[in-house]
Amino acid sequence: MAFSQDLVRGSVIPIVLKLLAERPMYGYEIAKVVNRRTGGKLEWKEGTLYPALHKLEAQRMVSSKWADSPSATGSGRKRKYYAITAKGARQLAKRSAEWEEFTTAVNAVLMGA
């Protein structure tokens, strides 16, 4: 089942923040992890990820650093790694709480009747 684009677009930032809270990642790695965890149900256009990351970086919710990728995976290529900042962590907590309340409220209407 394909999700509506509005739902997908609205979920990008909390998902990215959540993944970066686990460990620093580069763009393609984030896309791969999302695909793996959602079983491919979230069909992001991979390019969408980068404007979101840049926006978060401009808002100082994530920081970036170019570093050599581990030799096993990256054939020595330099990649831009993103890491969550303290501000991003606070934003993630806020977004998570919001999401929980939102889904509870929507479920109450959609399922509870």
Add this chain to the structure above:
Amino acid sequence: MDPCDKLLNRITAKLEVDRELQMEVASELRCHIADKASELRASGLGEVEALDQACNALGEPDDLAEQLWQANRIRIGIRGTLRWAARVALIPAAIVVVFAIASGMAGENWTYGLFPTSDFTGTSTFKLLPEEQRYILVGDPGATDDVAKAKSISDRWPDDPVYYGHYATWKANSQWNSLRRLSPQSEEAEMKSWLDLYERGRQVDPENAFYDIATAALLAQCAGKVSEDQERAYVQVDSQGREKSKPIYRFNLARPERFELAVESLREGLAKEEFSCRSAEMLDLRLSILPEAERFSDFLRRLQWRWSFLLPGLNQYRNLAKALCARSVALAERGEQDEALMLVDQAKSLASKIGARGSTLIELLVAQAIQTLALAHERHVWVELGMPEQAEGALREFDRQNEAFNNARNAPRWFDQEQQRQAGLLWANLLPHFSEPMDFEPMRSAEKALFQQLGLLVLLGFLVAAALLNVAVVGYDLIRRDRRRVGAGLLLFVGWRRIGMICLFAIVLPLAAYVVYSYGLTRSDHQYGLNYTAGKVLSEVGLTVAAVLVLLRATGYAAVRARAAEISLAVPAPIRLRNRPFIAVLGVLSFAPSIVYLIGWRIGYFRPTARNFADVVLPGLALSGALLAFLLIWRVREANALRDACNELIRFRRTLRRSMVPILAAAVILVGAVCGWSLANMEKSAISRVRGQAAWDWRDEMERSTFGPLKERFVRMEQARKTLPSHVQ
């Protein structure tokens, strides 16, 4: 251009206003496509198909371009502003910092300028003064020379003896050649302007003997010619015990009436209590109008002022004494005993007047010279009069006074070798005859702070010169850009983390090492002045300057190179010392001697044993020179290496030059502001402590010196003279 590059160009087209960001985003997306294509190839797709799918997975290019622009546009605005500021403001700010430090060292705002007579009317200090005080300082602004300025002050306050004395002294000093040319052949008219000048002085300052004695000197000069007697001489033993032959003088009297007037004028002068050319009072008045010295240069210039003002007309007094002595011998030859003795007594009285009233060493030395001259001639007067006992008495008195003078010269001084080491450059040169202890610390600290500022200026000067050279080359590259079709260099922002690393490794660590060595490990050396520690201070400052320059260049280069690699600019291989054996060896050979010397100094070797240039200064000068030579060779080789790089690296070379400009300028501002401010405050604080000491004045020097007893002797002689009958006073 391959399809991937075309796609990336399309996606990042809107970011073109910020080339660095555009290249960085393209680099990031290129990496993404490469990863994706690699994975697709692993799943069995062909090369072209994998790349196509990887590109398509990014999404609609125009939508993505718009999203990237929206996500980055605020950042682009901020970066654009910062880049503009870096281009426009950093270099001028760095130059301002260097000029601020240099002008602070020169102390232009608070002084009369580099030379005592230089123009200082443009300084803010001067402009803030009331009109009357400004007039006292410089006189009539329309006056053309110093004499006219001095005259304008006297004309405005015509009854003030200080202003008139200042004018008369300036005139005599400035027109010394005209005064010196006057001779027995001169007409009255030629003498008149000078005699009128002194006569007016007598009216304005009637109790001051200065004008009477100056008149006597002038008239005696115009009465006859003094020459050495080839047949007669006397022997004087100097402070080293060596016997020296000195001449007895002859006086060819051509205008006796003038000489009579000279003797009369001298007699009137010797009867007066006061004896001053008033220049010292004028100097005190002027210095009291200005603020106290704040910087070392201010202090030095005030010393220079005091010195330049306190040497008025002493040579005239010696000539007058020679004329009196020579004439007394001639009169004795003719048997005119009373006249002869009166003249020789007047010469002795002139000596005691100068010695008792004078306050500087030079005045005391002139008084002593006149005194010995008079005693030597007195002996010959008695000989000519046929009175051997009195002649013997005069000789004994001559020997006694000469011995007293030599004893004063050879008296044990508080200023021994250890004190000499502690005195610092200025006091070590000015105080060798001083008997009174003084605290050298403030002036020593001021000298060191000034020296460190000089080192700082050298460092900042190199950095600014390097930045300006880069600006010039970048400008030239921009002109050549179209012709070479290589593209302009980028002004890269290397990132705050790298800037922090540059600051830490290239600035903080070398300066911290300097502070630890100079103010920690060799702290005890601060009790010595630069006249002893110049070699060490020169070496440690030179080593620090060289280390900062090398490390700043190396870390700056590494930062720009790393950033350029991140945005996929072609970069050269990293600099490894093993690939540059010549520079590595030369660097070790240049730095190691300085390090060894400083370690040796700390342990106790290499400290100067003698007080000469070779022992004190030469080691530091040679070691710093070696470091400077290394820096020049290293920079030339680096520039050549970059110039010879292949065409692919031309854009990196231009980017490096362009990006190094703000790094160098920011380093100048940072180091200059922090170190310059600290060192200037150290210097000001030291100078304020100097002011807190007993005020330094040349007029105190006689009392402070080992010549104090001689001054007391002249005072006693002056008091005794007043008890004599008036005709010999």
